[in-house]
Amino acid sequence: MNNEILEGLRKAIKEYDNEKAENLAKRAVEEKLDPLRVLDAMTVAIREVGDAFGRGDLWLPDLVGAADAMQAAMPIIEEEIKRTGAKRESLGTVVAGTVFGDIHSIGKTMVCTLLTAEGFKVHDLGVNIKAEEFLQAIRNYNADILAMSALMTMTAPEQKKVIEQLKKEGLRDKIKIMVGGGAITEEFAKEIGADGYDPTAPGAVKLARKLIGR
């Protein structure tokens, strides 16, 4: 029975079925399954989808579809983890957002979902985030990683502003910074003093692990 639910969840994510994923998550709670095992099952599924994307067997709509299905189930399982007081070892805390002036969210949200699946504690601040909002969140959550997105050439320099602000306030050395988005290149990331860049969401997850040595 339990395995049937876990297997079903895995399948729901790999078939991009939000409704099924949500229903199975609810059933998992009803049947009092260990929420950490449920989360693991989903993580395995999303990782498989990510790997297939990496190999070129799947495409962006598949990746986003799987992430959406995972997201449909996630709040239910997270709530259950909180309720039962189950301890999930966190890989680290991430503060993420799309920079000020930019309202593009698809890529950023996908990275957040995959990071969560991987085992990071992610605080997604949303889009159009000002430097001071990033800084405040970094302090509040004692973040290990800052992940910033910018799709437009005109908003990319905003990432630099945030990094400069971090330096000014003596926070730069306490945090790893990863940047991404359509307007960002490896070279630009280096130039503005970020710690890493990757053009894809699954790549961003690997990068995050590398940055904190996990």
Added chain:
Amino acid sequence: MAKGFMRRFPPLKILTDEQVEAIHRGTLDVLQETGVLVYNEKALSVFKKAGCDVDFETKRVKFPPGLVEECLRKCPSSFRVKARNPKDDLLIGQDNVLFFNFPGTDTVDLDTWEPRPPTKKEHIDLIRVLDALPNVHFLNAYPYFGFSGGIPEVMKEIEGVALRIRNSTKVTIAIANNDIDMFTIRMARAAGSEIFANPNTSSPLTCYTDQVNACFLAAEYDLPSMIWDGATSGGTAPASLAGAVVLSNAELMPYIVLLQLLKPGARVAVANLVLPQNMTNGAPAFGEIGVSLHNVAFNQVWREYGVPTVSSSCGPTSSKRIDFQLGYQKMMPTLLSALSGSSILQLYSSIYGEITAHPIQAILDDDIAGMIGRFLEGLEVSDESLAIDLINEVGPIPGHYLGKKHTRKWWKKEQFVPKAADRLTYPEWVKTGKKSCIDYAKERMEEILSTHKVDPPLTRSQEEEIERILKEAREYYRKKGMITDVEWESYKKIIGG
């Protein structure tokens, strides 16, 4: 004599009349059912007064179909735009086809093919080449985004407009981000030229403040507008191309309605930068076949509306080099858009996406424009061109046509001779150093840069007025905190302040 090429045959159609009607009905349905978000209080009031269903709290505006159709009818099917030198005045519509450039943020290194910011001189060089090329009929915003040395972000395009006005007499475009068109419109006016107001849509179904303000500026200064829609089909628009046409049309309509409400008969063209999404990396799939299918369908629908269209997706490619891929990714959408009734083709100077551009590419594109322009003019069928008498006179071999007066007159009319193409025979090619089209384009660029002069240059008082507006803009953005003290220090060195 209007600039441009006249298309002398009916446009290519890809849709049936019923399919055009279905797209139109779908557009009206989306506008009435879902409407759009409009983040602009002034516009919300205008829409409300005109009978739209406006929610001032959520900023959602829903449009009655009758109002949209009425405003479409008010758009002129053709119009003129005034340049500083009458030789550069524009006629848009009426089967006249014009070309202009697609921007690049950076220039590209021709040895490594990597992008880098242009120097100020390189920025000006590209403007001068575009000014000199006869088939570039007006200039887009940019052509590069600023230049190296430390211009604050917000000033890059304002400084860019000043460079264009100083180095070209061709009409240009005033992009609307961060109110910069408040300054650039006045700069164009100071030089005695009109400039296109440039409200851009945000997909899906959202209109942001600055972009909507551009409509108010267009009305205030009585300017022509070019509205851009750049949805990505599969990302910010449906993956189905018909659905993508519906969505981009629904995004363009609020601007059409606003422009016509503010000033009935306002001059407007709609620019189509809808691109399929590359499903591997999320970038737009520049130059791929979906670009052309969307352009052709879009042109057909807007032709029914009687609003001139701009095919904006012709210029950018996915290639990083000037190579075979770039050639077909530019030629195919440009040709199909031209055949299907675009009034304006945005072809010149871009290489990869909106990232790189180069004057060499502009010179190569001039040959594409020349070839397509020649095709659009079609072929004449008359007693003289049928040449029956001549054929009878020359007869079979050993007769030939090379020495005939008729040949001397007609070959130049019928052939377009590309300026940068390699057209040599093998022995000639070897003897002249095995040059490629890129080598010829370099030679033409050097020739242009050493001889071309802007005609007429700005007068002293025009120059002073532009400098005054630049100063005012710099102060405005310093006060707004969009130029920081650190940025100001390096910026001062560039402007000599």
